[in-house]
Amino acid sequence: MKILKNKALLTAVVFVLLNAIGCKKSNVKAEVKYDTTTTVAANFRVVGYLRYEDNLLNEANAIDMGKITHLNVAFINPDADGNFTANADLKQVAILAHNNKVQVLASIAGGTPPAYFSKLITPAMQSKFIAGLVKLVDDNLLDGIDVDIEQELIDNNYESFVTALAAALKAKGKLTTAAVATVYASRYPDNALAKLDFINVMSYDKTGLWKPSNPGQHSPYSMAVDDMAYWSGTRGIAKEKLSLGVPFYGYGFGTNAPADMSFSQIAAAYPDAVNLDQVTVSGGGIIYYNGITTIKAKTELAIGKAGGIMIWQLRQDATGANSLLGTINTVIKSHTK
Numbered sequence: 418m419k420i421l422k423n424k425a426l427l428t429a430v431v432f433v434l435l436n437a438i439g440c441k442k443s444n445v446k447a448e449v450k451y452d453t454t455t456t457v458a459a460n461f462r463v464v465g466y467l468r469y470e471d472n473l474l475n476e477a478n479a480i481d482m483g484k485i486t487h488l489n490v491a492f493i494n495p496d497a498d499g500n501f502t503a504n505a506d507l508k509q510v511a512i513l514a515h516n517n518k519v520q521v522l523a524s525i526a527g528g529t530p531p532a533y534f535s536k537l538i539t540p541a542m543q544s545k546f547i548a549g550l551v552k553l554v555d556d557n558l559l560d561g562i563d564v565d566i567e568q569e570l571i572d573n574n575y576e577s578f579v580t581a582l583a584a585a586l587k588a589k590g591k592l593t594t595a596a597v598a599t600v601y602a603s604r605y606p607d608n609a610l611a612k613l614d615f616i617n618v619m620s621y622d623k624t625g626l627w628k629p630s631n632p633g634q635h636s637p638y639s640m641a642v643d644d645m646a647y648w649s650g651t652r653g654i655a656k657e658k659l660s661l662g663v664p665f666y667g668y669g670f671g672t673n674a675p676a677d678m679s680f681s682q683i684a685a686a687y688p689d690a691v692n693l694d695q696v697t698v699s700g701g702g703i704i705y706y707n708g709i710t711t712i713k714a715k716t717e718l719a720i721g722k723a724g725g726i727m728i729w730q731l732r733q734d735a736t737g738a739n740s741l742l743g744t745i746n747t748v749i750k751s752h753t754k
Contacts, residue, residue, distance in 0.1 A: 467728050467730060485731070488522070490507065491524035492524050501552070521559050543577065550562050555589070560592055562594075565596040576606040579609040596616075596618075599620075616648070620644045623644055625678040637694075661719040663707060663712060665707075671700075673700035684705060
């Protein structure tokens with residue numbers, strides 16, 4: 418989903434040091450513009466991503482399944498020949514989710530996919546790859562496939578791959594979804610987007626650790642507004658088909674700031690900053706993220722301008738009153754009659 422998503426967020430040593438040096442709160446407030454009278458649709462989605470790791474079942478058990486509708490396990494990619502070796506926990510996660518009325522999808526590719534991935538979607542390998550994906554779904558009781566193909570991989574084979582995959586999954590009553598980034602908007606063919614059941618818009622990573630000379634907020638409210646306007650307006654996609662993506666992590670710039678940090682770490686280290694969108698650490702570095710106030714505003718925006726909200730990623734959340742997933746759920750409930 419996000420760039421460098423396979424990179425560890427922060428070592429324990431750095432986390433302890435940051436907590437020790439303290440911080441200075443920013444007085445930056447979230448921009449809030451939304452209609453609080455909108456009634457949420459009964460089928461409004463809350464799509465959460467979960468990292469595909471060895472302790473997958475334990476990670477899934479730590480999620481409040483009652484607050485999501487779809488769980489995307491990311492990323493499940495085959496070997497260079499298109500063969501899958503699924504984690505033994507994957508089927509158990511699907512059963513757990515289904516018991517909580519949550520649909521489960523396998524998400525493929527990602528921001529740092531295998532170098533050979535581009536070959537898998539070529540005409541020569543598409544059929545075998547798609548057959549493997551369908552088998553992955555069948556063998557593990559999954560509800561579909563989420564296609565997170567990014568950057569240069571959105572090539573001339575994207576449309577034929579998505580079209581053929583959607584046809585194969587639809588024949589079995591399964592979902593085909595995709596994660597898209599507006600920065601690559603011109604690469605996504607309309608015909609491919611039309612085949613998708615819904616689209617997760619990655620409205621984050623405007624900047625980050627790969628752009629140290631461009632410090633600032635990587636997921637501002639204004640970006641969410643612009644992204645929804647582009648995909649629903651310029652591209653003409655029905656709002657019900659769009660999910661607004663929000664980050665449960667932040668990026669740091671400058672002296673003493675970590676490269677990246679989960680919201681759970683931010684809330685633990687800087688509890689007075691959970692309602693803000695940035696915090697200044699001793700020495701002048703700044704961590705930029707989405708705090709509770711902005712997540713509330715973006716959820717309101719999604720209720721009015723989209724058919725759902727998407728999260729990268731669930732296990733970066735804080736707990737208790739500081740939970741961003743809890744915040745999303747509270748806003749949704751406030752619009753439910």
